[in-house]
Amino acid sequence: MQEQHTDRSEPPRLRLDGITVRFGGLTALDSVSLDIPAGRIVGVMGPNGAGKTTLFNVICGVFPPTEGSLELDGQGFTPRPHNLTRSGVARTLQGLGLFPGLTALQNVTAGLAAGSRGGLDLLALPGAVRREARLAERSMQALEALGIGGYAASLSDTLPYGIRKKVALARALVSEPRLLLLDEPAGGLSHDDIEELASIIRTVPGDGCSVVLVEHHVDLVMDVCDRIAVLDFGRLIAEGTPAEIGADPAVADAYLGVEVA
Amino acid sequence: MTAALVLEGVSAGYGAVRVLHGIDLSVAEGSITTVVGANGAGKTTLLRTITGQLRPSAGSIRIKDGKDLTRVPVEDMVRHGVALVPEGRGVITELTVDENLRLGGLWRKDRKAADEVLTGMYELFEPLARRRKAAGHQLSGGERQMLALGRALMAAPSLLLLDEPSLGLAPKVTAQILGMLRRLRDDTGLTVLLIEQNVRSALAVADHGVVLNLGRIVASRPAAELAEDTDLRHTYLGF
Amino acid sequence: MDRFLFLTFDGLARGAVLAAFALSLVLIWRAARIVNFAQGAMAVAATYIAFTVTALTGSYWAGLAAALVAGFLIGALVERGVMRFVGNSSALNPVIAGLGLLMLIQAILGMVFGNSYRTMVTPFSSNPVEIFGITVFSSYDLFVFACIALLVGGLVLLFTKTPLGLRLRASAFAPDLARLLGVRTSRMLTLGWAMSSALGALAALLVIPTELGLNPHAADTVFVYAFTVAVIGGLDSPAGAVLGGLAVGVLLSWVSGYGGATLAPIAILLLLLAVLLVRPGGIFSMTKERTV
Amino acid sequence: MSVTKRYGFAGAAMVLLIGLTFVIPSFSSYQLATACAYLCGIAGLTLLTGAGGQLSLGQAALMAAGAYSYALTANTMADAGTEGPLLLLVPLAAAVIGAAVLGLVIGLAAGRLHGPYLAGFTMALVVALPAVTSTFSSVLGGDQGLWITVEKRPASLRGIVSNEAWQAWLAVVCSVLVLTLLANLLHGRFGRHLRAVRDNPVAAALAGINPARTKVTAFVISSAAAGMGGGLLAYTTQSAGPGAYSLVFSLFLLMAAVVGGIGSLTGAVWGAVLLVALPHLISTATSRLELSTDLAQRLDGNLAVAIFGLVLVLVVLLAPQGIQGLLVRAGRRLGQARSVSVPPQSAKSAPSPASSTPTRLSARHEPEQLPATPKGQ
Amino acid sequence: SPDEGGEAAAEDVPGITDTTVTVGTHQPLTGPAAAGYSTISPATKAYFDYVNDNGGVNGRTIEYIVKDDGYNPANTQTAVREMVLQDEVFALVGGLGTPPHSAVLDFVNDNEVPDLFVASGSPTWNQPEDYPYTYGFMVDYPTESRILATYAQEEFPDKTYCFFGQDDDFGEEFQAGLEAVLGEDGLADTQVYSTANTDVAAQISAMKEAGCEVNFLATINGFSAQAVGTAAKLGYFPQWMASSAGGDFNTLSGYLGENTNKLLQGFVSANYLPGYSDTEDEWTAKFSEINEEYNAGAPFDGNTIFGMSIGYLFVEALKEAGENPTRESLLEALESGNVTGNGHAPLGFGEDSHQGYTGAMLTRVDNGVQSYFGTPFVVTGDEVEEYTEERPAMPADGLPE
Ligand SMILES: Nc1ncnc2c1ncn2[C@@H]1O[C@H](COP(=O)(O)OP(=O)(O)OP(=O)(O)O)[C@@H](O)[C@H]1O
Ligand SMILES: Nc1ncnc2c1ncn2[C@@H]1O[C@H](COP(=O)(O)OP(=O)(O)OP(=O)(O)O)[C@@H](O)[C@H]1O
Ligand SMILES: [Mg+2]
Ligand SMILES: [Mg+2]
16 A cells, blocks of 8 residues: 655645544445545446445535545535535436436536526526526537437437436536546446447546546556555555556455456 | 257337347257347347246247246246346345345245255355345445345246346456356256346356347357457447 | 323323224335325225124124225225226326225215214223223223234234235335246235225224214324324334324323314324424334435 | 417417406306416426425415415405505415415425325325414414405406406416416426436435425425415405315315326316316216105215216326326327328437326335336446 | 385396296215215205195295305305306305305305305304395304303302313304303313314313313214213213204214213203104104105204204295295395294394394203203393293194295
């Protein structure tokens, strides 16, 4: 294991400091400290039930950590789920997390909720109508950027699985986050789609956005990540470059196992 | 070698939409057959049709003893030795891990044997043993997948249908599960129809491979041969 | 102090019946994930049959048996005849179907038996016994308690200890999955309805003699209170229904005795509010559901 | 429908319905007025329950809040000597505000509840209404409720329209207004947020929508609409009392919303029409029957109730999407028949199963448990 | 004279043709209140049918529209509007219930529809200034309670008086009448019940503990029975004094079952109409006959007498209104004081009173038989006086002359 808090002039995008989460008797996270540098892609791996999703939940404020604290861009950070996008954090859910009753476009526009504060457009005045049109346009661009503009008007639960995954991604990207949390984005995707996903993820840091990627597709993680952290039983057991992690026997033992012959 | 499952000219779909077009498929007894194909190829639909959740519009589906599965109601599938691990972690979230597992063996008359198998399952899936009393909804994604698999095995099936078991599982667990499937095949003569997105591992573990594309079977060969066929892989499997 | 004890005992006696009826609602909820608004009317229909049987045979016990059998059959009939065909496109539809059945059954009862009240006999004296100068339960109350204790115990055992209970719960929570596992869900559903309806019939049979009498609307208020009770206890929890029933019974009695009968519905509303604010899924709700 | 079109449609509907009062008998005008008042309450439910997925059995209590607010304001103003349009408009505004405030209070509690728990709580609320009115009988008039001094139709109209027609005018204008505003909300940002919260509250929160606030807001809006309905009823009937806003009435509102089709506001219109017309038609028809005295006494009233119950059950069985769903489907079939030559939709758009309203109230089938839902967790 | 009204052509009068008079009523035929009241309107209808079979009133048959309102004021509003605006009834007769009828009071008076013989004991109906078209029928609650209280003071002096009543106007007005006689603190304990909760043990036990010896009841029949039954269970046997609304022996015995005779021994209640168990009474005999023939032999009880008495009173008024009755002539007929009804106490109808029966007589249960005793009483102001005049004799065949 190596020093986590390397002093740099620029604060990390996100800093986890001694995060512990307990559910009753179960310790899901055990004092995890980790930095997510700005503009980098960090992979988080670990066996099932290691606490990866729980880690995301803490970052998103779904529940507070039992112990420990968070920092976003050097500032103390007490997240609340519905304020996340306003703080520049976006997350996709393990599984899909789409709204089946909305169209693909509306699903994406929902991701822009933070920008459209409060107000009820009771009278549907021209101003509101124009703003709605602008939001729709931005969402449409997000869909088109992922090449799925053609599905905009379909109800999301009628779409093929791969497309739905992209809609979910578009909804996270549309808010132009500084920190993007992806929970198993490749789950259930076919090989082609995963390649495409990899190339999409690689473009994200171009805008200075950091990415945290939780994934069981080891190839994908090794391929796109700048750094990788490995959790086991809620503890951080390794952190380093993909090459370092690939060579770490502890990781191989806890997570990768032996390839099937 | 006899066939544990034979599909002849099976077509099926949802409402007016046809998804499967005249599928012919034969699964040899005591073998692992894998069906691979892109998203939306109709793999899940195929399993739903075999297990009677979807009625085929044409064709026949028979198991070993010649029994016509299309006439068997869903709830009698296990009684004919057919068990399914559905796509998307079919865990009954309101029940505990233990209850979920026991449910799988409930149809069997001999309690004793079922109890033994239960103990076996906990040995097989260690993480579950720790969470025996936890409600299904507390489990992590991977834990749920293990539970669904364990539950299907509790039924002591002769034909096991798996819909993307590796989804969301750590590579180590995936490897364990696939390894286990082989062991079961070898030890008990279990027949497995495996649907996988993770084509490489699937073909590595399977005896026979089938490629499904847009609801039609485009290739059906020994798995090793399929894995070698670069053209086919490029065209349909994208690697 | 005497008065306090009297009110408490009286409330417990009434609460026991509410508990039994609430239990029948819990049962249907567990079997079909439906709040059955026709439950009261179904129970009253069974009670009319019991009434007729008692009138013909002169035996309370024959009537009681008839109520249970009739309740069981009515439940099965309602499930097989109507509820099974209610699509699940919206979870509201069962509610509306229940309301439709409620009106239909009440109207038919009105046509067949008329609107007037009919007196029902009780097998035991309903005069309370005095112990140390304090009026406590009557033998009828004790009979009610015994019936309900027996039932609750039986149900708890059934659901937690038996394979049948596991099947019932599995088909309630996830019918499609349960079917794949070999559970005959359709039978389980019918059984769940039938058992619940029989229990409702028993509760009605127990409560109606203490009220104004048998009438097509005899279970209207009982249903409303019992639903509240079930919600307070947690719709999934038999134990919650019993505890909630007793609590609401005692509260009703205290409020009527000390504050005035008018205040009772307000007190119940406040109790409900208090409970749900602290535990939105009722007192005995399961551990908080993991959503992410 | 674009916003301009929506406003045009609303205007046309107003003109048409007001014109109608000139040709129909005055009792029908009264029925129109009540239907419009009910419509406000039902439309509120469509928003709350249909789009928001919150099952409320307490809509009648909120209408009652509107009616009492109207009554108290109107009587206070009348006592102070106010006359003219103010005596009409201020109490109506008070009805809306009064109900909205109660809705806020309830919503703050109810926002945390779901499915049957919310239903149970709101039911207890309606059941407690008579108790509240008798506890505060000095203000709320107890069981009999309050008499209301209402501003009758303007003198200039007295010879031209009947009192009932005037009531219908007022109700038509108010309810079309309510419906238009609700449509604006449902088709705009708020509707999107509401459906998002209904479908997946966690994902909605992560997308930046505050689920708690959205739910409470839905409650307030639905209550305000109900308040308008209550105000209109108070005006047409000149009274506000607990008996008129019973649990039975509350359940009827819900039935109307569902049977009309809870997925859309148009469904609410069918529901309101049905709520007024159906009992009337049934009782008219049954009273026509020539029966022996004995039979007549058994059937009196009961037959109408039985038929009503049967109709409800049948609608749920045969048209689970409600009347509106039925019409949409019929319309689609007609459209298909007309355009046989047109090739099926582009291959890209996936097959869409009959669009459903995913209200997860009784949690009958958690989508997660359906093997049909792929890969969801 | 009322005959002046006859000059208007019959067609101009709503609800009147050459051969028919159409009247309407709203009744709880369904819903929870149906149990207590749904048998009243069939009795009225039976009486009208009887009249129609005997030539009707001045050659016109009476068409009687009964609308079910389920005791829900909202339904009443619709039902009454339908009858007035659509069916154009001549008058409303015997609309039942205080809350339901209150909801249409303004409407019928605005529309100038005679609103006769409201079946409720609320004094509301007696407001000729504000509601010139509305007339009461039942003896009102405060009148009844004054009579009962006065009797109690004489018969059971120095006892502890208490009150048990419904938590609405019925209870309040009844209690006010009691206190007017017994004094502000004349009641040692007062308890109320709400119809939503049939368990009254809490209240009755409180009365027992307060040492109540004479209990006045402002209860409907079901709750009178609950009160008496619950008290008996507690081993508590006070003197009960009930309102006419909750003192019907037959109905009570229906609730109380086997022990009725023992429990109701000595039960006092007020009434003003012929007693249905009093087979000697000519009215009762006639009504019973009509019930057999025109009401399919429905159970003969207080509701039957009540319904037929309302029917009789209306026919009497209609006759009095002249050959070609109008709404005005109908009201004039009532104000004339010539319409007398069949009660033991006189009707209060006149220029400035629309009060129904102005007094009552007391009944007592003895060995399972409820019968009148003593003389009737009338109340003027706070004064309770004996009423000595004879009850109007029944005209031949029970048909008003
Ligand atoms: N809300 C909760 N209540 C109780 N236990 C929980 C809860 N959330 C997580 N856990 C438990 O904490 C552990 C970590 O769960 P988590 O979902 O974070 O795992 P994960 O690393 O995301 O696994 P996977 O790769 O399978 O998704 C698991 O054992 C899980 O059962
Ligand atoms: N319930 C349904 N109703 C209508 N169409 C459906 C339904 N389920 C699946 N489909 C359609 O049927 C086709 C095949 O779906 P299926 O789920 O069988 O594919 P799959 O091969 O399992 O894909 P994946 O790899 O994503 O699991 C798809 O086009 C899908 O959109
Ligand atoms: Mg996870
Ligand atoms: Mg699939």
